[in-house]
Amino acid sequence: xxxxxxxxxxxxxxxxxxxxxxxxxxxxxxxxxxxxxxxxxxxxxxxxxxxxxxxxxxxxxxxxxxxxxxxxxxxxxxxxxxxxxxxxxxxxxxxxxxxxxxxxxxxxxxxxxxxxxxxxxxxxxxxxxxxxxxxxxxxxxxxxxxxxxxxxxxxxxxxxxxxxxxxxxxxxxxxxxxxxxxxxxxxxxxxxxxxxxxxxxxxxxxxxxxxxxxxxxxxxxxxxxxxxxxxxxxxxxxxxxxxxxxxxxxxxxxxxxxxxxxxxxxxxxxxxxxxxxxxxxxxxxxxxxxxxxxxxxx
Numbered sequence: 001x002x003x004x005x006x007x008x009x010x011x012x013x014x015x016x017x018x019x020x021x022x023x024x025x026x027x028x029x030x031x032x033x034x035x036x037x038x039x040x041x042x043x044x045x046x047x048x049x050x051x052x053x054x055x056x057x058x059x060x061x062x063x064x065x066x067x068x069x070x071x072x073x074x075x076x077x078x079x080x081x082x083x084x085x086x087x088x089x090x091x092x093x094x095x096x097x098x099x100x101x102x103x104x105x106x107x108x109x110x111x112x113x114x115x116x117x118x119x120x121x122x123x124x125x126x127x128x129x130x131x132x133x134x135x136x137x138x139x140x141x142x143x144x145x146x147x148x149x150x151x152x153x154x155x156x157x158x159x160x161x162x163x164x165x166x167x168x169x170x171x172x173x174x175x176x177x178x179x180x181x182x183x184x185x186x187x188x189x190x191x192x193x194x195x196x197x198x199x200x201x202x203x204x205x206x207x208x209x210x211x212x213x214x215x216x217x218x219x220x221x222x223x224x225x226x227x228x229x230x231x232x233x234x235x236x237x238x239x240x241x242x243x244x245x246x247x248x249x250x251x252x253x254x255x256x257x258x259x260x261x262x263x264x265x266x267x268x269x270x271x272x273x274x275x276x277x278x279x280x281x282x283x284x285x286x287x288x289x290x291x292x293x294x295x296x297x298x
Contacts, residue, residue, distance in 0.1 A: 003202035003276070003284045010286040017065035020075070027104035033083035034076045034105070035061070037068040044115050044138055045072040046297070047102070049129075051120025051146075054188055054219035055211065056082025060119060063282050066290050067117075071297070074114070076105060078125070080218025090218040091183065094225060095124060102129030106136050115297060116242075117141040120279065121223070124233070127262075130244075131236035139297055140242040144249055144279045147258035148233045148265060150226070159253050160198035168197050183224035185215040199279035201251035209283070237265040244269040245296040247289065249277030270296070 001009070020035040035057055039045070046067060050059040057075035067073055078098050080086035087093060102125070106114055116137050118126025123145025130137045146152065157177040164172055171194040180191060193211060200206030244266045248259040250273050263271035272292050277284040 003200075003205040004208065007205060007208075007283055007286060014066050014286075015069060017062035018068050020061065025076075025105060025108045027108045028101060030079055030087060031085040032076050032079070032101070032105060033057075034074065034109070036074045037072050039072045040070065043071040044113060045074050045111060046115045046117060047074045047076075047106075049102075049116065049118040049122035049126045050075070050078075051118075051122040052192060052211065052214070052219075053121045053223040054081060054185070054192065054216040055214045058082075059211065060122075063280075064117070066286075067293065070294065071115075074109070078219070081214070081216045086216075086218050091221050093218045093221045095121075095222050095231075096128060098125045098222065099128030099132060102126070103133035103136050106133070112136070113138045115139040115141070117143060117293070118145060119143040121146055127233060127240070127266075128236055130242050131239045134239070134241045137242040140240065140244040141293055141296065142244065142246045142262070144252050144254060144281065145246065145259070145262065147254060148237055148262055150230045152254050152258050153227065156195075156253055160195055163198045163203075163253070168194075172198070177227075181224055181228040183217070183221040185217050185220040188220040188223060189213050189215045199253060201249065201276050201278040201284055205284060209280075234265055237262060238267070240266045240269075243296075245293070246271045247281060247292055248273055249279060249281045249284065250275050251278045253279060 018037045023034050025032045025034045048060050048064055050057055052059055056077045077084035080090050113136055116126045123142040130140050175191050196211055197206040246259050246263050259271055263269040274281045274285045274288055281289040
């Protein structure tokens with residue numbers, strides 16, 4: 001069965017995505033757009049943190065809606081993205097600011113604990129947030145999360161070019177990755193769209209998805225700073241006390257070696273690999289992905 005057939009069959013068998021209630025939550029001096037499914041008594045809510053750095057929560061919804069069958073799902077737009085308020089001086093934004101928003105949002109929502117799932121750059125936000133909120137996160141799931149240091153980011157452009165052909169390769173090749181040190185929202189948005197097809201193991205399935213052309217001054221400033229200044233999150237990862245699962249596609253542009261290093265750094269973390277999946281295993285291998293995550297959260 002092809003990846004497209006697997007995806008279509010899973011979507012046909014999955015229940016309809018539940019309605020998301022939208023609310024505005026004040027935290028750390030900003031108004032955040034928060035979205036949640038109906039509460040399920042006796043279960044721990046699951047916060048899902050999207051990646052992409054410039055996007056809203058729609059990158060993970062309704063993609064992760066099957067998880068809502070057994071728990072409340074909470075999503076939010078990161079500061080200055082989507083419908084959430086931008087901070088003053090957005091050009092000075094840092095990923096650490098995003099990470100500190102997680103415990104503040106939990107408190108503002110009146111929750112003592114929650115589980116957290118972070119995808120891609122959202123995995124970096126979730127990891128840093130878990131290091132700051134040791135008692136507030138019960139379970140942590142990192143899905144194809146970025147690495148703890150920037151080697152993977154330095155190699156990303158060339159790895160993506162090697163995977164693409166034809167017009168898709170030409171579009172990506174037109175970018176100079178060093179120009180992404182400049183936090184220009186339009187350039188960051190165009191680059192994200194050009195890079196997107198390379199994230200898939202199955203190129204044919206990748207043609208079915210295209211991210212919105214999202215522009216965020218805040219998000220562009222964050223990712224440009226990370227590219228320009230680098231980062232080292234190993235000490236933060238070593239502080240995490242939540243039960244942690246890393247799920248990683250074996251064909252992700254972010255190598256399995258990066259996931260292995262993160263798993264070895266977070267105390268007691270588990271790593272589970274999904275074959276024939278790239279950066280979005282919830283689309284390329286949905287049955288295996290959701291079974292893994294559900295079993296861990298239970």
